[in-house]
Amino acid sequence: MSAPTHRTAAALAGRRVWLCDLDGTLVDSAPAHEAAFRTALAEISPGLLGSFEYGAHAGASTRQVVRELGVDPALAERVVGRKQRLYRAYVRDGAVAVLPGARRLLTLLTGRGHAAYLVTSASRESAAGVLRACALSGYFRGVLTADDVPYGKPDPRFYRRACQAWAVDPASAVVLEDSAHGVASAVGAGLLTLQVHGGAPADGAVPVRDLEEIVSLLESETPGTGVDPVG
Template sequence: MSAVTRRTAAVLAGRRVWLCDLDGTLVDSAPAHEAAFRAALAEVSPGLSGSFDYGAHTGASTRQVVEGLGVDPALAEGVIRRKQRLYRAYVLDGAVPVLPGAHRLLALLADRGHTAYLVTSGSRDSVTRVLEACALTGYFRGVLTADDVSCSKPDPDFYRRACDAWAVDPRGAVVLEDSAHGVASAVGAGLLTLQVHGAAPAAGAVPVRDLEEIVSLLGTDDMSDMEALDMEALDMEENPLG
């Protein structure tokens, strides 16, 4: 058992609000996003399409990615709209599966009286379609998308806007993220953050293997037998789990 013991479970169980990311956290959307980006870019700039690395942009909005690639501003809006249409078609074709443990975790949170909100860099239309396709719609009391705010992850204002919109006290909330962009936004807003499915640990977050590990942590009746998380990445003086 690692440094996180029963106190970790008590802290997480006591935090009544969960702010969840979507892409890469609850659904496996990266392949569909990458394919949509490559196809949209190929219609405008084959050179950009060939060198495009979606992994370097995970957690960012479509607009943020397109602008960051240096697409001609006169063409950027068309690329954004085309990418979104392609991605939504992939969603309808079933190319964006829900990740293992997502339904179990969200159902457990609801059963324990926790409130879940969705905080995502996706567009409203795309997010709505993913939630419907993956049967995730009913789990969230509210949804904040890139269409609702003027900033994007990793800007901490993204999560600050979410907390303001739903009157969430950061001291009573926990964030579930996967990407470095998302973690930076949440940690910068002063929120306790769990990072799942991360290729590399992001500064300030509690790394978690997968969603099933969180289910095990929250669902156990015997805290001494729970599977623990690795806390070495945290500043123990500031982190409430320390």
């Protein structure tokens, strides 16, 4: 085990609460989100379509993205509603897939009696649709969405609210995120934060290649966990 990997494994030791992001972390939803945004903008606010880059807004809620784009306030709710309806239709059609290692990681956590919670910038209806379509609902003890909090990632209050909601001691928890927005929220709340599937590591995050690497780190703590590699 390399020195950085050993340090990461040591940091995880004894942490029994996992606060997990959804989009880009556990499921591959970026193409569906981007397509929904582009169609909604093209239909309602086409002048903004040329400057839209989904990657710059990853981790933000739909309403945050619409505000950041400068959509006319008179049109904002129409864009939000249309984008969400389109995205939910894509989800129902199977356009969002579970990322490699996600089910294996969640199975390992629950099998060891760890608590997994979902902390997502998605709306409650969209998050529920993804969990249902991807058969991930049963892994989480609680779900916090953009509908439940009046501020979003990267605001640290998003993750602070999650800790308050579930009486989580930050010293016993680890956050799993992919985006700079999500990392900033979690790190700002004083939480150990693993960043997966990212490019350049965001400030304060512990970079991890992918979910399979996290599974390997956890399995190395206790040989022979007996977890099926369901991927």
